Amino acid sequence: MAAAPPAGDHGAEEVGRRIRTLREERGLSLSTLARLAGVGKATLSGLENGTRNPTLETLYAVTAQLGVPLTAVLSGPAGTPTVRGAAVDATLLEVFTDTDATYELYRMRVSPGPPQLSPAHQAGVTEHVTVFSGVLRAGPLDAPLTAGPGEYLRWTSDVPHSYAAVGDEQVRASLLLRYPRD
């Protein structure tokens, strides 16, 4: 005992809790799920209790049998990296890698106050913003654009640019960054 594995480990225990919850929601016993998923009972037991550091293969076998994506047990409130600035608070939701370019999709919140500046990116990088609520003023420093709810902005971000909320309302928007392949 006491051999307690690194308790402060990342979300291993959180992952275990979610799997146990999902299993019990389905009325499955540990033994049954282990058999259906093709893993040992010891493996699943340790996994649910957070005393193991599961393999991707193991996790996939279990989550697939539960009928949920891997992200359902992994992505946690504390798990996703967030970029914070004076006014902008952006959470990276997804990364798409296509043949022509890589896309990063963020959910963005811009708080009222002075504009937040962002340095120039590599040549060819474009930003695409869809505003959900509030009024956003963003784009190149010398030619900012404005958009309200439901509207769309696009600019080439190889020059310094800024983000600002117009008025007192916080702006909520989705931000898509496109990095062309070299």
Next chain:
Amino acid sequence: MAAAPPAGDHGAEEVGRRIRTLREERGLSLSTLARLAGVGKATLSGLENGTRNPTLETLYAVTAQLGVPLTAVLSGPAGTPTVRGAAVDATLLEVFTDTDATYELYRMRVSPGPPQLSPAHQAGVTEHVTVFSGVLRAGPLDAPLTAGPGEYLRWTSDVPHSYAAVGDEQVRASLLLRYPRD
């Protein structure tokens, strides 16, 4: 039986490819990333080549150092809730619930061929599409719109509407559905 998903292939190679892409985008060498992430070079090498079955701890160490969520390298075609039709294949990425409206953010692929029809939604629902690649023709049946890479479409979807790829290239886009609060 039980509609077993591909048990052997859980996308280990796909995960490796994404990690390698993310690493190269950042201009990091394999050795450097391995040192920064605190894992062995052999581990990272095998991981990128798909010859290993990484543990959650290893994956987390690497993705955290790359500054992306685990979902960025895991989210695969399998497992995620997906809406499929004749031509359109959409994956739900995120749901935002704000005070004014609910937003559903999809990643969408439209394959070449005849248009896919979609019935009218509730009054006030709007759709917002940002095209990544290919040329998309979509919108109300009587007034469809066209957009190419980097362009944006918006229409009110309280009437029947359609989606179609123009030309032979598959269309990749992000689709934002906005449901106003009653």
Next chain:
DNA sequence: CCGAGCCGTTCCGTAAACGGAACAGCGGAC
């Protein structure tokens, strides 16, 4: 030309995740 310093891959001993079996605890059948 040759060594220095990187690159990424392969080799190898060790630590640990794995599945099967044995275990204790509980509830119902007879």
Next chain:
DNA sequence: GTCCGCTGTTCCGTTTACGGAACGGCTCGG
């Protein structure tokens, strides 16, 4: 009462993912 079937946990031998070191390949610099 005993037995059975089930629960979830623990023990244990096997498999394998791990990191350090050694390796071949490439690009510089002297």
